[in-house]
Amino acid sequence: MVSPLVGIGQARPYVRWAVRALLVPTLLSADLPLPGEVSLVPRDGPPMAVVTAAQASALSGEAACELAAMIGAITGRRPELRSGDGTAGVAVGTVTESPLLNAAIRLDANDFLHGDDHLLLSHTNGLLLIGATPTAARHAVWSFLDRLGYRRFFPAPKWEIIPRHAELRVWLDAVESPDYLNRRIWYGWGTWPENQEEYRVWCIRNRTVSAFQLNTGHAYDHILRRFKMVFDAHPEYLGLVGGERKSSKFCISNPELRALIVQYAVNAFREDPTLSSLSLDPSDGGGWCECEVCAALGPPTDRAILLANEAAEAVRRELGRGFIGLYAYNYHSPPPTRLRVHPAVIVSVATAFLKGGWTVDGLIESWREKGAALFGIREYYSVNTWDRDRPGSARGSNLKYLADTIPRYHSMGARFLSAESSENWGPNGLGYYLAARMLWSTQEVARLDERREEFLSMAFGPAREAMDRFYRLIEGSQRPRISRDLLGRLYRATADAFERAGDRADVRARIGDLVLYTRYVELYRAYSAARGDGRQAAYEALIRHAWRIRRTGMVHSYALYRDLANRDRSVAPPPGAEWNVPEAKNPWKQSSPFTEEEIRTLVEDGLRNNPTLEIEPVYWDGPLRPAAAALGFPAVPNPRWSEPIWQSRGAQTLWVWVPVAPTTLIVTVTSGLIYTERGPVQITWSYGASEIAWSLPPDRQPHPIEIAVAEAGLYRIQFADGMAATRLAWPEGLGVTFPTHMEPRYDEGSGPRWFYVPRGTRHVTGYAAGFSGTLYGPDQKPRHAWRGEDDHFTIPVGEGEDGDLWSFDGSLAKRVFHLLSVPPFFARTPQELLLPEPVILRDRPALSEPEVQPR
């Protein structure tokens, strides 16, 4: 094999990296060698030694060892390790360890904003891999190896790619500096002890470890414990709640309380010279002080910032360094109303759990207006409780989301990003890997397709194309839904990939991991649909599988084992099979790795049990119009949904036909039915481009809104309530129609819902997930029953049953129900059903005049 960076011609691309060096005062220091080509490992002759300073830090030494080992693996000849001043050989270290080289001209060991910066410089006598800090020295090694083609895509060793080169000649001149100073992709729940080292290695080799530690975790509880005696002696320091001084929040208006915490902060920095930041984030939840003096300070954010600002000011005054961290999250997500943020306070904006109808972008803008110059993002790339490692379910699986948000937040000024994630490299691994690259350099976004292609080629070689299909099927932006069809396609892709992989054992091993992930999805589908005794059995099969494959890191087995039964009281591990009982004594734990033969059997079974469907969705275009009169729908009452009332959650849209105008409609809104703390519910009423909006309190009280309607016609009513749950009540006589879609519905109630099967339709096809209910034909006889399985459905339409009304019942709450071959709309009664105008015009009896007035 040829060397990767031979000669000047191939070195040219690296000039691009050198551009960043222009940011530092002198491009070429007199003390730094001139950049030039060097042969590190000649075709014949001994490899150049890897050199560290005699007084090198442990991290630099470790990095040098790893480099020597890796050069050995790449070339088959391992360089010797020795100490030296770095003027010759492959020098690994920090600016302070390599004073002779005076790389400090280009790197600053004392600037915390550049603690990850490193220099890669080849010269006639060797190569400099020098970091501003020991952490950065290690980055330099992995930056260099990345340029040689080394990759650690996922933590499990089988996802490591070690290139082979007979010789190494390089020409390098670059200073690397990350766009995000923190690039944390961490496991919510943590993981098994045996998986921790591989994850640590992944973080190092993908440079997600940072020299600067941003501390932002909830801190008040810790302070309460640490100063327990002080708080016991001074109950007035605690927040006043319901007349008692008992909260886990402080009475921040109390100057003595503030002095205590300011001193705590100063001491923390004084005692630990390496401390870059200290968190003063409030404890989780509510309980903010109700005393009058605190109320006068303003909302919770103003109080939290007052305390953080005073601490930051004192720390800077006393020590001239250090930062105070806190979240913009929950009650203190909105920016302060009266204070500006101290420049040494770093706010991390959470991208979930926002209060008061804020968007992430809106919050960032508003915090910046309040002076938050340096801030971070608290992300949620995966939360096991939310996504359970389902394909395409978490942000970490959505490359479009990652490629949109990482550079955008950076361009808005974000310099820290901490992403709660899961050990689920099956669905999200590609996303995590690419996110790590984009967090280092947002320029990577422009190369995203190329990087994805590189991943497929390097990891799957001859099976690249089949695995490209696999990854497209689980891509989050495509919103995949679990079904037998999806499983069948995933198994098909892996079967094709195995065929292509031939004698490439490394490729077959990686495909095997994704088969084990697919099998997990299949077991998860069975579990989520199972009822009664079958549910425990399906749960057991799922947990056994997750445990057995835990070393692959494909699914978050640790979180699943610990959390699934917490949230589903109908299942539990029997005594002795709990997550923390060791394998030797635990009947559920059997972790001998799957053999390739077993994996091939899983694929064969998977193909047999999961037939793919030929579903051709029909797209129904055109404005919605009342259909009952034109199509002769009967006036059927709906005794189980007798009132024109509807309750749902989240962001919802309803279509409304107002038959007679001008008129004044009264729609009554009751919100906060589940949560009263999610901020006001936003209601919008729109007609064409014009829109009226209301913001109503989520106080569980009915709020009638009056809508003056000038013209008859089609309107849209929308609400967004932050999942607080909202009920709408409207007058009888309106046409109110609900769209079906592939998102979970939150509609309460279970009465019949009517939909229309156009003439000529031969099958009612669609998709349902988690839904239990019955479908009725126009004769009111049951045609199909759902039992909670996630799957497509295809129900034959008999002779004369088209051009008629069908219905279904069952609870839609938190379920998915979508119609694909008929207009995706349903209504409470046939009289209220609106349909796309072209359907009505096509299906109405000949010669009848249209009853509707298109506008």
Ligand SMILES: [Zn+2]
């Ligand atoms: Zn107070």
